Amino acid sequence: MSDIRQLYQRIIVDHANHPHHYGELQSANFTKTYRNPDCGDTITVFATIVDDEIVDISFTGNGCIISQASASMLTDLLIGQTIDVADDTIRNFQYLIMGQPVNDSELGDSVAFSTLSEFPTRVRCGALAWHTMAAILNDWRAGNG
């Protein structure tokens, strides 16, 4: 197992303690809540999507450092992206936390989760916000298919 300090490195703890884009988004036209039944961690993602651009994202929720930090990083990465780029980033992040080789140049702060796969009981925490966002993109596709 990797050193525990790799999992709880400063940047992850900082994101969890001071999350970016936390709160409800008034302009949101997409909202989704996911809950991890194992631990009760809950994330609600709000997104404003205009044409195929994600204009704004915010989140609310509570849970562990991993789930909250990961949600905060997601908002930083995906605001202002097109749906296609967001799809790609989400896929890359999922590869990253499963320990698979990945082009991490587009993953920003979230590369800090590169050792998460070595803590298998926590991978779901890291993935929660990203699954929620992926579901929002599916909803968008369903409405624009």
Place this chain on the structure above:
Amino acid sequence: MTKYDQLAYLDNAATTPMPDSVLQVIDNYYQTQKVNVHRGMYRLANEVTQQYEHVRQQVAQFINAPNASDIVFTSGATDALNLVAFGYGTTHLHADDEIIISVMEHHANLVPWQQVAAMTGSKLRVVDITPDGQIDMVALQKLLNKHTKIVSLTLVSNVLGTYTDMKPIAEAAHKVGAVLMVDAAQAVAQMAIDVQAMGTDFLAFSGHKMFGPTGIGVLYGRTDLLADMTPTRFGGEMIDQVTQQTATFQPAPLKFEAGTPNIAGVLGLGAAIDYILQIGYPKISQIDHELVDYLMKGLSQITAVTIYGSPLATAHRAVVSFNVGKVHAHDVATILDAAGVAVRAGHHCAEPLMTFLGTESVVRVSVSFENKLSEIDQLLTGIQQVKELLHE
């Protein structure tokens, strides 16, 4: 004895390790005796049936049940609670009847009652606990009334470690014509149980929380109540006579044991009872108490640690739950795991209790007399590391 490789195992409330004597009995059954019970004409089948039924007598003695036939083998405490909910509750509860449980029940003693209440139109009443984690007896007295038909409570909380004296509750329940069901899953490894002294009508526990194997548990039921209960599972072994269209059933307990039972589990449970009795509850509770006392002293010296339930070590039967500042319990458990300490973190199948305590999750340490003080030290060091890493 089960050996946890390089791990201070402090999750005994989830399941306990198994001693060699239990492992040997199970191994011996599968290696040399694997025959079915209650049906073979050959001697070995008869021998194993006698061993199986001997454990039923052993269990009856262990909890001071009047008769061996008051003991039903189930797959665990959850199964036993479900059997009472669906075998007794569905036929004895009517619209406007009431079931009382407490806010600190495990989901196994909550969700079956929710289902039965919905099926029968009866109401589920939930009694609160006091700030130190005891059943609020005044509130319970107020809830009891002529509509109350079932009171179902935990003997020891799996989160707070609180022990509840059931005798006065049994008396109060009987006074209004209700029956008492006791969930002893968490209690059975800590204290001697006497169903007659307690005055309970039903009692459930699991083998795997008392140094036995998983997949085996016990329902004790008062003779007349078991006779009055409907089986919830049907099939071989539980029948008396079967025609194409009809069937009559065996008397209790066999009418509740459809199909081939968990024979190795029953034999293992018997060996686990022998193991506990050989060590003796006085010694077990003395060691448990020393460990809890040491743990609580250590925890109370760490600023930022909040202990749930009573501040007194004597009020915690082998179980202590806490949080470290605002750190999520899962983060604490992951860091402790890296420090070689296994604890449980989460809602502990007791979400209403978490809500009552004003949190989403807690870290739970649960000891057994097999633990050492050095393992508690390892835990306390791990908690210091949580504080350092997460700046709490």
